[in-house]
Amino acid sequence: MSDIDFSKVLIAQGGGPTAVINQSLVGAILESRKFRCVDRVYGALHGVRGIVNEDFVDLTQETTHNLEMVACTPSSALGSTRDKPDLKYCHEIFEVLRAHGIGCFFYVGGNDSSDTVRIVSEEAQRARYPLRVMHIPKTIDNDLMINDHTPGFPSAARWVAQAFAGANLDNWALPGVYIAVVMGRHAGFLTAASALGKKFPDDGPHLIYVPERAFDTEKFLADVKATMDRYGRCVVAVSEGIADANHTPIAAKLAEQIEKDAHGNVHLGGGALADMLTELVKTKLGFKRVRADTFGYVQRSFVGCVSDVDQREAREVGEKAVQLALWGDRDGSVTIHRTGFYSVDYQLTPLEAVAGKTKVMPDEFISESGTDVTDAFRLYLRPLLGSGMPDAFRLRHNHVAKILKK
Amino acid sequence: MSDIDFSKVLIAQGGGPTAVINQSLVGAILESRKFRCVDRVYGALHGVRGIVNEDFVDLTQETTHNLEMVACTPSSALGSTRDKPDLKYCHEIFEVLRAHGIGCFFYVGGNDSSDTVRIVSEEAQRARYPLRVMHIPKTIDNDLMINDHTPGFPSAARWVAQAFAGANLDNWALPGVYIAVVMGRHAGFLTAASALGKKFPDDGPHLIYVPERAFDTEKFLADVKATMDRYGRCVVAVSEGIADANHTPIAAKLAEQIEKDAHGNVHLGGGALADMLTELVKTKLGFKRVRADTFGYVQRSFVGCVSDVDQREAREVGEKAVQLALWGDRDGSVTIHRTGFYSVDYQLTPLEAVAGKTKVMPDEFISESGTDVTDAFRLYLRPLLGSGMPDAFRLRHNHVAKILKK
Numbered sequence: 001m002s003d004i005d006f007s008k009v010l011i012a013q014g015g016g017p018t019a020v021i022n023q024s025l026v027g028a029i030l031e032s033r034k035f036r037c038v039d040r041v042y043g044a045l046h047g048v049r050g051i052v053n054e055d056f057v058d059l060t061q062e063t064t065h066n067l068e069m070v071a072c073t074p075s076s077a078l079g080s081t082r083d084k085p086d087l088k089y090c091h092e093i094f095e096v097l098r099a100h101g102i103g104c105f106f107y108v109g110g111n112d113s114s115d116t117v118r119i120v121s122e123e124a125q126r127a128r129y130p131l132r133v134m135h136i137p138k139t140i141d142n143d144l145m146i147n148d149h150t151p152g153f154p155s156a157a158r159w160v161a162q163a164f165a166g167a168n169l170d171n172w173a174l175p176g177v178y179i180a181v182v183m184g185r186h187a188g189f190l191t192a193a194s195a196l197g198k199k200f201p202d203d204g205p206h207l208i209y210v211p212e213r214a215f216d217t218e219k220f221l222a223d224v225k226a227t228m229d230r231y232g233r234c235v236v237a238v239s240e241g242i243a244d245a246n247h248t249p250i251a252a253k254l255a256e257q258i259e260k261d262a263h264g265n266v267h268l269g270g271g272a273l274a275d276m277l278t279e280l281v282k283t284k285l286g287f288k289r290v291r292a293d294t295f296g297y298v299q300r301s302f303v304g305c306v307s308d309v310d311q312r313e314a315r316e317v318g319e320k321a322v323q324l325a326l327w328g329d330r331d332g333s334v335t336i337h338r339t340g341f342y343s344v345d346y347q348l349t350p351l352e353a354v355a356g357k358t359k360v361m362p363d364e365f366i367s368e369s370g371t372d373v374t375d376a377f378r379l380y381l382r383p384l385l386g387s388g389m390p391d392a393f394r395l396r397h398n399h400v401a402k403i404l405k406k
Numbered sequence: 407m408s409d410i411d412f413s414k415v416l417i418a419q420g421g422g423p424t425a426v427i428n429q430s431l432v433g434a435i436l437e438s439r440k441f442r443c444v445d446r447v448y449g450a451l452h453g454v455r456g457i458v459n460e461d462f463v464d465l466t467q468e469t470t471h472n473l474e475m476v477a478c479t480p481s482s483a484l485g486s487t488r489d490k491p492d493l494k495y496c497h498e499i500f501e502v503l504r505a506h507g508i509g510c511f512f513y514v515g516g517n518d519s520s521d522t523v524r525i526v527s528e529e530a531q532r533a534r535y536p537l538r539v540m541h542i543p544k545t546i547d548n549d550l551m552i553n554d555h556t557p558g559f560p561s562a563a564r565w566v567a568q569a570f571a572g573a574n575l576d577n578w579a580l581p582g583v584y585i586a587v588v589m590g591r592h593a594g595f596l597t598a599a600s601a602l603g604k605k606f607p608d609d610g611p612h613l614i615y616v617p618e619r620a621f622d623t624e625k626f627l628a629d630v631k632a633t634m635d636r637y638g639r640c641v642v643a644v645s646e647g648i649a650d651a652n653h654t655p656i657a658a659k660l661a662e663q664i665e666k667d668a669h670g671n672v673h674l675g676g677g678a679l680a681d682m683l684t685e686l687v688k689t690k691l692g693f694k695r696v697r698a699d700t701f702g703y704v705q706r707s708f709v710g711c712v713s714d715v716d717q718r719e720a721r722e723v724g725e726k727a728v729q730l731a732l733w734g735d736r737d738g739s740v741t742i743h744r745t746g747f748y749s750v751d752y753q754l755t756p757l758e759a760v761a762g763k764t765k766v767m768p769d770e771f772i773s774e775s776g777t778d779v780t781d782a783f784r785l786y787l788r789p790l791l792g793s794g795m796p797d798a799f800r801l802r803h804n805h806v807a808k809i810l811k812k
Contacts, residue, residue: 075575166707169481271677296699301572
């Protein structure tokens with residue numbers, strides 16, 4: 001592969017935005033520019049779609065200062081796409097890369113994007129086109145194989161933990177049932193992160209439902225009732241992707257019309273699941289104050305809630321991808337591996353090991369009840385949330401003796 | 407009123423929680439303890455409900471350090487209530503206050519709470535019970551009369567601005583129509599705050615719908631279409647309380663079952679409005695990628711998003727309430743008045759001027775189109791958001807010449 005001409009490298013971003021995806025972008029841009037062999041760093045606008053459309057911007061002309069500002073801005077600065085190239089699409093990609101003399105392509109993205117990189121890599125080899133392609137991981141779902149965790153997840157997890165810490169306080173002040181639906185079709189990591197918002201033993205979320213466990217409506221109602229009986233209030237975290245024992249999504253059961261996006265994934269957005277669960281609790285259990293939120297897009301793009309650990313790691317995977325590409329001799333995915341309490345290292349992993357696969361929560365992270373996380377999960381997640389996590393405090397209740405005692 | 411025995415004072419919190427309501431609580435507690443005449447500071451748990459139930463805690467036994475930590479924690483630390491006392495309820499309040507020898511009562515709350523304070527004040531005078539009662543303002547809705555703005559609003563406004571800044575970036579990366587429903591039944595201040603998330607001229611929110619302007623579905627669809635034609639994307643901010651020309655809430659039009667809370671307010675929560683607007687845009691305009699969020703409870707209780715200006719002012723209104731109560735000779739509401747660019751002063755305002763009334767956005771804050779804010783509103787809101795507002799940055803698009811030009 002020494003015949004690769006690295007003078008022009010191309011970077012693109014795919015899939016859903018995260019709070020730190022631009023750290024990876026900027027890490028890759030700045031690291032590329034350190035190599036003598038690299039003359040130009042191009043960015044494709046809106047992922048692979050931008051490649052076939054030749055929508056390139058010259059990132060070499062960008063100032064370092066603005067790049068550093070962009071790195072701290074959430075959501076893909078180059079734009080994103082949901083396109084998943086097939087063979088024909090890949091041929092179009094080669095044609096454009098060849099025409100522009102691009103020798104190295106970095107794609108920042110999740111499962112689907114890593115699969116795109118895999119196809120492009122295989123097609124390049126088949127077509128004997130000298131190209132180095134690298135997948136740089138990101139996804140708030142934390143569902144990439146091999147990786148201890150994925151850039152973007154820690155910041156989203158922090159947002160969810162902070163949201164539940166607040167929701168718990170709100171629910172304490174005005175008691176009742178509160179349900180919040182969290183992103184996650186197949187993996188419950190982000191929903192489970194709600195547990196990190198707990199501080200005092202009676203804090204919520206009292207119940208956590210992840211897609212890794214079959215959701216049973218009767219069991220759910222019994223859980224909520226038991227929690228209300230015990231605490232007089234109940235905070236519930238629910239993954240959007242919860243499904244019954246037959247793997248039928250609870251949300252899909254309701255939706256009369258199911259919208260499918262380009263990847264064939266069922267779109268589970270909207271407030272339908274939250275509103276249905278609310279109605280269930282009201283009608284079946286008779287509780288009056290039942291409220292629900294669907295966290296939605298804000299949990300992945302909110303400006304001003306980021307984990308510094310996540311920022312650092314996202315930057316590093318971008319840098320490492322460039323080093324591994326330009327000094328190495330094979331394509332792959334940069335993966336994160338935990339080495340201590342808390343430290344990480346990065347490795348180059350074959351694309352087949354990551355591409356298009358989904359990691360879910362291991363059993364050791366889910367309590368036996370199926371509605372809580374374990375200490376192992378807390379130990380796993382806590383260091384990822386970064387420094388300066390806000391903390392909640394309570395008044396100590398030094399009760400005054402009643403006089404009238406009515 | 408010199409016959410008032412100030413040795414015991416009582417504090418309670420009512421209505422919906424805010425990010426800074428405990429600043430006011432702690433301000434009032436610590437200031438009370440500076441007065442020689444005050445021996446005990448009690449807190450009533452869950453507002454006026456806690457008074458009639460004699461659910462008092464002795465805040466004098468609390469440490470200053472923990473009070474300072476509680477001050478920085480969102481959501482009513484004493485708990486809240488939606489109860490709105492009638493005459494009978496007020497007599498029960500007096501009975502308890504008299505039994506416990508309480509001479510001064512501070513109630514932190516919004517419109518409904520200020521009306522409670524008014525009734526309690528009038529009943530005390532009628533019953534010739536020597537009592538000083540003070541209303542300490544708070545509400546994320548920013549709808550209290552006389553006040554330039556109300557504690558709690560700036561932090562909630564900051565949250566909304568940060569959420570829209572992120573949603574705009576997300577919508578730029580993956581273009582389409584994005585709609586977010588913001589809290590606010592009658593006043594559009596919080597929804598209008600979304601405009602402060604804009605930085606670049608083509609940033610969203612491109613359309614802002616507040617309850618102060620009649621909502622017309624056809625006009626809405628035309629607005630969205632025009633924005634899509636112009637920018638290829640569209641970010642929309644909508645108040646939950648938008649209503650048609652006959653003052654019928656758009657959300658209520660849909661809801662087959664309308665739930666009423668204890669104050670007779672229609673509960674407009676849930677994802678119904680967002681989901682209906684999404685369906686409208688999809689079916690009537692044919693756009694495929696239409697997404698919606700309902701910000702819900704998280705916008706008022708999120709831990710870790712607060713305006714330092716809001717914190718300071720919330721603390722001060724608590725302190726001023728105590729000073730005005732113990733050095734003054736009349737009941738009232740502490741109100742915030744803007745005196746410069748930017749500075750404020752506090753005054754004691756008669757309860758009748760504030761109680762149970764609703765302030766809405768003045769015409770000068772709403773653009774002629776009815777779907778944007780004016781510079782006057784930006785000038786009004788910007789200083790309230792406080793320091794360290796996160797900023798969004800973009801890559802400059804130095805386009806690379808196309809070669810294949812397919």
